[in-house]
Amino acid sequence: MTTVDMRTPAALAEAERWTAHNYHPLPVVIADAEGAWVTDVDGRRYLDFLAGYSALNFGHRHPALISAAHAQLDRLTLTSRAFVHDQFAEFCRRLAQLCGKDLVLPMNTGAEAVETAIKVARKWGYRVKGVPAGQANIVVAENNFHGRTTTIVSFSTDPDARDDFGPYTPGFTIVPYGDAGALADAVDDHTVAVLLEPIQGEAGVLVPPPGYLAAVRKTCTERNVLFIADEIQSGLGRTGRTFAIEHDDVVPDMYVLGKALGGGIVPVSAVAADADVLGVLEPGQHGSTFGGNPLACAVGTEVVKLLESGTFQQRSAALGEQLHAGLSALIGHGVMAVRGRGLWAGVDIDPALLTGRQACERLAQRGVLAKDTHGSTIRLAPPLVVTEADLGQALAAVKAVLDEARAG
Incomplete structure (x- = not known):
């Protein structure tokens, strides 16, 4: 059996070749993870702001x-x-x-x-x-x-x-x-x-x-x-x-x-x-x-x-305030609406700027993984072990993507 180069381009091509196309993943191939962070096959780290659709509430490898x-x-x-x-x-x-x-x-x-x-x-x-x-x-x-x-x-x-x-x-x-x-x-x-x-x-x-x-x-x-x-x-x-x-x-x-x-x-x-x-x-x-x-x-x-213990519920409530405050500050600056509770947010991007898919692709380039849904909406759901610094970094990435799109 031929050994396949599993760096990102080759790994993506192999996945495309051998699997049914019932998903449209971002061009990221994850090899390792801990807490709120994942690392791809090329050694690049990302903040995981999807958390397995909430399956990873307690982070990777708690x-x-x-x-x-x-x-x-x-x-x-x-x-x-x-x-x-x-x-x-x-x-x-x-x-x-x-x-x-x-x-x-x-x-x-x-x-x-x-x-x-x-x-x-x-x-x-x-x-x-x-x-x-x-x-x-x-x-x-x-x-x-x-x-x-x-x-x-x-x-x-x-x-x-x-x-x-x-x-x-x-x-x-x-x-x-x-x-x-x-x-x-x-x-x-x-x-x-x-x-x-x-x-x-x-x-x-x-x-x-x-x-x-x-x-x-x-x-x-x-x-x-x-x-x-x-x-x-x-x-x-x-x-x-x-x-x-x-x-x-x-x-x-x-x-x-x-x-x-x-x-x-x-x-x-x-x-x-x-x-x-x-x-x-x-x-x-x-x-x-x-x-x-x-x-x-x-x-x-x-x-x-x-x-x-209630610790994770309390973390989600407290850090959720930071997340929603940061996202709400972007309304009128590329964001049309923000919804959610705790560490869960739906963000409506101005469709004149970006689709949800485009926003997620650009966020991935800045080291944040998220998922789009229904046109220009993206979902953010970091693991509950995320830190204030992690949230600040992700919010800065969202702002940078929007600023870049608004600048044309």
Whole structure:
């Protein structure tokens, strides 16, 4: 076999040659990482302001998480749920307590957790609410992003995610995000759940208007409907609270978690709810070979321990103020709007200056990695271990890119 030069140009060409083109990555080939920083194959360092779409909330190779993974790798990695392993109970107990719920159902990916929530909600609707068989309906929001399985893209309004993947799964009603009245009007006797992101990440870090989530909670309670909060991107410290929905003093019936739950080491997801909801499942009705495996539980337990102290939530809240203040100062100077909470921001670039892709390419040239979405919007989500100096450097890079574009 021929040895390939793995410096950036050659590595990019090899990736292009051998992989399906379902992503359009920036021309960066990462070889090493620690904390909020990554290093490419040519030795150039970058600030990671995407953090694996929040999967790396605790940074790259957090020592406590790496230690837990190494220790577990030396003992046991997989049993399947046909047996109980010695890491399972502690993970489930700690995560349930973090969520304030009775039970946890571990899975692997975020999309699997969303699919789990959909199945549980439907079964709850038939067994508990009394919805006629086959007629359960779930209300969702426009511009949502809950994953890319065939069921989930069936209720996506993003053409890239949805087009050409039909026939589509029925049983979903789509309403405008942030419109509590439209949502209430969409709920009927066959509605079993409302599934929402407390902050819509893929849509551009859209924060709902004040009172919206509380109004949704009220509707769900009055109409005997489950409120499912998809906190896969927004949860686990990202916004300055353990869960983004806490900013509105709202408690959902079900949390859907993923990404950061695996600490950037292994895929870990889960659904957390009380026994009257998750208790509808019986043996053989849902499962996963790798869901709740020993390695995942060992890492996930350490993630929950990090969150139990509240340190990362406090860091996100405090450093988020610096991030948002710095970005807001650029409004009118190439930035049209800034949204978000904590260490999470959606930044609308003036489309007359740059597309989001162009802005991210130029930021990468200045040593900051970010991701564009929907035209001229970029998302910034640094690991929660980022420092004030790191934030200052990234903000300076954003300003420099904008100043350069405005200068023509």
